[in-house]
């Protein structure tokens with residue numbers, strides 16, 4: 170029967186089902202370039218066409234000046250026709266002006282798009298993170314990959330951002346090469362009468378071409394070396410990006426600020442940071458880049474010198490007019506430079522491919538709990554959930570957090586869940602809410618495996634307040650409704666029901682008041698207990714049929730706690746509710762109590778029934794707490 174069929178019984182299968190990255194998938198460069206530029210185009214739609222225009226202008230501008238200067242020199246050395254000289258001069262100045270102006274406009278727009286892309290790309294990554302299945306978010310391996318992507322993007326400009334910045338580096342030399350060929354092609358088709366020597370022979374032309382083409386293997390070798398060393402440095406420091414990410418977040422985290430100060434963590438953090446993210450790491454990469462750039466410049470200078478010599482000698486033998494000498498030298502050297510840049514950028518594409526794979530592996534993490542599962546609609550009323558012999562082990566753990574759990578949640582009743590720390594209470598809730606899937610056994614809703622229901626609709630069934638809930642620095646209304654557009658009356662009502670009414674009355678702008686001061690100088694800071702009330706109001710506003718409160722009153726003062734309990738039935742209405750708490754006295758209003766111990770359900774019954782079992786865990790926990798109140 171499906172209900173008891175173990176799923177993912179082998180660890181490797183579990184690994185894949187949990188949506189981890191088994192090994193980096195290899196994709197072809199062309200596939201990655203197409204997909205990568207597709208993303209660039211989606212994030213900044215005008216960037217690619219504007220870069221084509223800008224690269225063309227940058228390539229054509231010096232070559233137009235070169236061509237027109239050559240015409241002027243030829244005119245000065247030949248017919249000296251004033252009209253033509255003036256026309257060339259005006260054209261040179263006029264075109265330079267028009268192209269510069271056009272380029273300034275386009276470049277300004279591109280500069281804006283560069284920073285836009287940066288911001289949008291980080292949102293794109295973060296947004297993907299928000300869409301991941303929860304188990305993938307908790308998976309250290311995926312988090313390391315994300316830290317790696319962010320650091321490689323941020324610190325090294327690799328991955329998608331490299332594609333973005335490489336586009337002009339690719340297009341400009343492509344245009345330069347094409348236009349330079351147009352300008353120097355005349356070298357090989359000259360009709361002037363010249364002296365026949367070795368220098369003016371076709372053989373010398375072949376030697377020149379070979380010399381120019383030498384730039385290709387030379388640049389390729391440099392690029393390969395760069396790639397090899399960069400890869401080795403990254404491999405030798407596999408955790409350095411995670412460290413950077415961790416420390417940068419920790420040092421600035423508001424909830425770490427107290428501990429950092431009181432435990433004087435700053436020097437220890439600094440020491441650990443320097444050890445784990447050593448300057449040596451960056452030094453080796455940048456040292457290599459510097460040496461490679463110097464070698465490439467030296468090679469260009471040698472080839473450039475040979476080109477000068479060759480064309481100059483040919484001019485001496487009468488092969489080219491004076492102006493054309495300037496044009497050919499400029500154009501051939503332009504072509505040499507363009508070729509070197511093209512090989513370098515193609516090398517960059519090859520190097521960058523592994524970082525694109527990293528990004529695409531992350532983007533392609535399977536939605537194994539959502540789309541790949543069922544699309545059955547959620548029943549409208551009477552939702553009855555049941556665990557059937559469920560066991561669960563966290564991905565990297567070797568111990569079961571839940572073992573052979575069978576229990577039913579009675580419709581419309583309140584169930585208290587108690588047990589020692591680490592006994593599996595929160596894990597049970599995560600399984601019920603489909604944040605994780607059971608390793609063995611099955612959970613049903615009205616007799617049907619919960620995996621057969623539409624995932625997003627299923628999540629809508631629960632109003633949950635977790636122990637580690639988070640509020641954000643937007644308005645109170647935004648926090649409660651989790652939306653820009655909300656029902657203001659319902660938000661207020663929920664806050665009042667959750668015991669936040671008095672505080673709300675003192676807030677300068679009511680539910681439009683911002684929490685914290687990140688986005689508003691008038692924002693208010695609230696205490697831990699008040700935050701818990703807002704989180705409770707959020708759950709009430711959602712008005713889902715099943716309420717889960719995981720230690721909802723842990724941060725509340727005794728009076729607030731008493732108020733919440735005494736109005737609990739009013740708060741929950743006829744809904745089914747689970748209530749996790751360490752304060753056993755607060756469980757007494759529940760119809761039923763379950764006791765967890767080491768991942769197993771060991772007792773179930775009413776408060777009186779459980780207490781009657783004097784040797785049971787519940788009685789032990791109750792007596793342990795009661796003695797403090799009695800002695801007081």
Ligand SMILES: Nc1ncnc2c1ncn2[C@@H]1O[C@H](COP(=O)(O)OP(=O)(O)OP(=O)(O)O)[C@@H](O)[C@H]1O
Pocket residue numbers: 307563564565566570588589590591592593594595596597
């Ligand atoms: N993300 C996780 N990865 C690996 N192990 C985990 C994870 N979360 C919890 N555990 C382990 O699972 C077991 C059950 O944890 P769980 O959070 O369900 O306990 P709990 O009863 O809710 O505890 P508490 O009363 O402290 O909130 C513990 O041993 C815990 O260390």
